[in-house]
Amino acid sequence: MGCFSCFDSKEEETLNPEKHSDDQKQAQSTPISNLESLPSGVDRLRSRSNGASKREFPVPKDGPGVPIAAQTFTFRELAAATKNFRPECFLGEGGFGRVYKGRLESTGQVVAVKQLDRNGLQGNREFLVEVLMLSLLHHPNLVSLIGYCADGDQRLLVYEFMPFGSLEDHLLDLPPDKEPLDWNTRMKIAAGAAKGLEYLHDKANPPVIYRDFKSSNILLDEGFHPKLSDFGLAKLGPTGDKSHVSTRVMGTYGYCAPEYAMTGQLTVKSDVYSFGVVFLELITGRKAIDSTRPHGTAVVQ
Numbered sequence: 001m002g003c004f005s006c007f008d009s010k011e012e013e014t015l016n017p018e019k020h021s022d023d024q025k026q027a028q029s030t031p032i033s034n035l036e037s038l039p040s041g042v043d044r045l046r047s048r049s050n051g052a053s054k055r056e057f058p059v060p061k062d063g064p065g066v067p068i069a070a071q072t073f074t075f076r077e078l079a080a081a082t083k084n085f086r087p088e089c090f091l092g093e094g095g096f097g098r099v100y101k102g103r104l105e106s107t108g109q110v111v112a113v114k115q116l117d118r119n120g121l122q123g124n125r126e127f128l129v130e131v132l133m134l135s136l137l138h139h140p141n142l143v144s145l146i147g148y149c150a151d152g153d154q155r156l157l158v159y160e161f162m163p164f165g166s167l168e169d170h171l172l173d174l175p176p177d178k179e180p181l182d183w184n185t186r187m188k189i190a191a192g193a194a195k196g197l198e199y200l201h202d203k204a205n206p207p208v209i210y211r212d213f214k215s216s217n218i219l220l221d222e223g224f225h226p227k228l229s230d231f232g233l234a235k236l237g238p239t240g241d242k243s244h245v246s247t248r249v250m251g252t253y254g255y256c257a258p259e260y261a262m263t264g265q266l267t268v269k270s271d272v273y274s275f276g277v278v279f280l281e282l283i284t285g286r287k288a289i290d291s292t293r294p295h296g297t298a299v300v301q
């Protein structure tokens, strides 16, 4: 359904056909967004997470554990890792910017380096949320953040490299020589992605609403083991007896739950709707929204 035609939330909303990001106008609305600039080292991140209330930062329910702080890198280190962001290292591009494959000189580890496009739609706030969320949340079905670079106005994120790319690359618009995923692999990917969501919703405290569940954000490790990526839009869920959080509407066209799109009231169920859309993509091999197909034949209308 064309859920983006009828947005009507009380708060400010902006929607693009692709992913949407908070901008500076919203920078005071949540505790996380009060961090105006990234720490130059991990200490500030640590002290914030230790000193903050549970409302401000999610912790796994089975114990707060020790946040695995992300490493900081200099721009020079990441330029060296990606051979100066050479085209042959280019992996793909999303709303945040370009992604390159690299090898860290210090450890030899193969990584994916995502560089914020400073002219792009998404920005510093998503960068901060991504670093904070992935420093505190750890699960086999969430991608690991190795570190980041916040040198000057550069903003780069360094992730574990996922050798099989995204689910979207294996599911949709396959070149003729590429084998489609077999049924078992599809179900394994659905189950793993669901476990990642379950961790965010039921094991993190307060719950984390992912808000950007889609096939291009499900990355695949060896053996098609799925991991959720891109936490820049993630939002802390309701606590106590509250059923929802009110927020501006963000997400990706086709995957966004219509009731959230219409009211701005976000619940963990908004992610469950998006999971359903991806599940339909998995079993049909069709895109959520496909403008090239006749009206009425896409997964979501």
Ligand SMILES: Nc1ncnc2c1ncn2[C@@H]1O[C@H](COP(=O)(O)OP(=O)(O)O)[C@@H](O)[C@H]1O
Residues within 6 Å of the ligand: 091, 092, 093, 094, 095, 096, 097, 098, 099, 112, 114, 143, 159, 160, 161, 162, 163, 165, 166, 169, 216, 217, 219, 229, 230
């Ligand atoms: N950690 C990673 N390992 C390998 N490839 C990645 C990784 N992160 C992103 N990519 C690739 O880079 C591309 C762009 O990713 P991203 O910026 O997240 O945009 P989007 O989610 O909109 O596709 C994706 O198609 C994905 O295949």
Ligand SMILES: [Mg+2]
Residues within 6 Å of the ligand: 094, 216, 217, 229, 230
């Ligand atoms: Mg992504």
